[in-house]
Amino acid sequence: MSSCGTSSRFGKTDDAPKPQKTGExxxxxxxxxxxxxxxxxxxxxxxxxxxxxxxxxxxxxxxxxxxxxxxxxxxxxxxxxxxxxxxxxxxxxxxxxxxxxxxxxxxxxxxxxxxxxxxxGDLKNSRVTDLKVPTYTVQLASYNHEHQARSHAQKIRGARVEKINMGDKIVYRVYHGIYTDKNNARKKQRQLKRQGFGGYVKQIEN
CATH class of the missing domain: 2.40.40.10 (RlpA-like domain)
Structure with a gap:
């Protein structure tokens, strides 16, 4: 019997095709x-x-x-x-x-x-490209207003802003990088921290 509860439980996996519709x-x-x-x-x-x-x-x-x-x-x-x-x-x-x-x-x-x-579920429009391989990013900030997120992102080379629909509100998050190796994401997060930019590693959910 295995256990679960966080997103830190992944090892090497094989490639899997991305499904396009329900019922498959x-x-x-x-x-x-x-x-x-x-x-x-x-x-x-x-x-x-x-x-x-x-x-x-x-x-x-x-x-x-x-x-x-x-x-x-x-x-x-x-x-x-x-x-x-x-x-x-x-x-x-x-x-x-x-x-x-x-x-x-x-x-x-x-x-x-x-x-x-x-x-x-909607996998066709999801950012999940391989069911067996989670992808990670470094989240640096989250704002209620786009201009605040853009201003923050401009300070960090390679940062990007994504619009996130939270259901009852919209937020704008500042991310850096996309990684299939969580250790590489953590390495980048530590590097950014040394440069004065706080953040944390998270799994890209959809």
Whole structure:
């Protein structure tokens, strides 16, 4: 059984094609599940993890994507919503909640070969280019007004400003770089800090 909860659980992975629409198989591999040790703790998207909800952790799928998980050993399926990041263990593609794992009879074995089918979510317009490889950036600042973000970005060579829709408001964030190796992102963050620019490394979500 593997565990999850943050976005720092990634190793080397293989390339995967980017799906274009719902109803298509997007990935296959090994599923695992996580439960009591994480029940009641925060998930990567800020929710409280409930092991009796039908949720799951995935490396890169945008939060709130809905996928059908089919157990290839017995043909049973369960539909889950992505609200966390994981799995930690390499060669595993999804971490299911305890209830979701029970629905497809994999609690006892701990893992099972599965295929994932996208039921709800927009990957065509997502910045996710490889389901198995998370991408990172250095976030340097966030502003309510674009001119403030532009002014900040002009001080940092290579910085960019992105408009982020938060649902009820728009914010303008200053980012630097795009990395598939989190260590390289951290190295750049430390370099920028020495130059007087605070920031932190984050996974690009969508």
């Amino acid at each position: 198989k997007i990935e296959d591999g090994k599923a695992s599940w996580y439960g009591p040790n994480f029940d009641g703790k925060l998930t990567a998207n800020g929710e409280i993890y409930d092991m009796y909800d039908l949720t799951a952790a995935h490396r890169t799928l945008p939060f709130n994507s809905v996928v059908k998980v089919k157990n290839l050993d017995n043909g049973k399926s369960v539909t889950v919503r992505i609200n966390d990041r994981g799995p930690y263990a390499k060669n595993r593609i999804i971490d299911l909640s305890k209830k979701a794992a029970d629905e497809i009879d994999m609690l006892g074995s701990g893992t099972a070969p599965v295929e994932l089918i996208l039921m709800e």
